[in-house]
Amino acid sequence: MNGHRVVAYTVIALALIATAGAAAKPRVTVASDGFPTGQDTPEGAASDLARAFIRQDESLLKSVCIRPYGAGQSRAEYIEYMAGVTADFKQKKGKGFPSADTPTKIARVFAARHLSKNGPASYGYASFDFDDVMFVDVEVLLGNGKQLLRRTMAIKDRDGKWYVHPVPDVSPLLSSGLYDETASVQLFSDVYSNEK
Secondary structure (H helix, E strand, C coil), X not given: CHHXXXXXXXXXXXXXXXXXXXXXXXXXXXXXXXXXXCCCCHHHHHHHHHHHHHHCCHHHHHHHECCCCCCHHHHHHHHHHHHHHHHHHHHHCCCCCCXXXXXXXXXXXXXXXXXXXCHHHHHHHHHHCCXXXXXXXXXXXXXXXXXXXXEEEEEECCCCCEEEECCHHHCCCCCCCHHHCCCCCCEHHHHCEEEC
């Protein structure tokens, strides 16, 4: 009888250890604003894109956006978009106040999700050597006081870092179904534990 009790307690202890391990959330680095930062997670890259627009920060924009990829019109449109945004940053920087449609701070960051369609991730892997394709919904507060929810495509590149695609519409096969996804409900903090 004693032997059975020991086995039962051992099984319970192992189950508790396994459950505790499964329940442990991965860690995410957060910035001083309390939201993710860095390229270890799609949420960090998406939040850094929002910060680039908030600060009109050309260096941050270039470091967090996916490299120009592919060929033809999609690539040309992407490069043109990036040049336009950096020119706009230079024009607005130092004006001292945000315009009505400029983001001023991050309000909420939702947990990254995979697209429902398998096509975009498969296309990204086969055509551009991307490791993964996801999206992150980021809500920002604008200069006019309104809130804007921005759906951001996040791409894990071959170097293992997460980048964002600031204008996924230029690549219809990569972004297929992105704007048809349901609204995100799970916040990043439901998935990660914070680390400053």
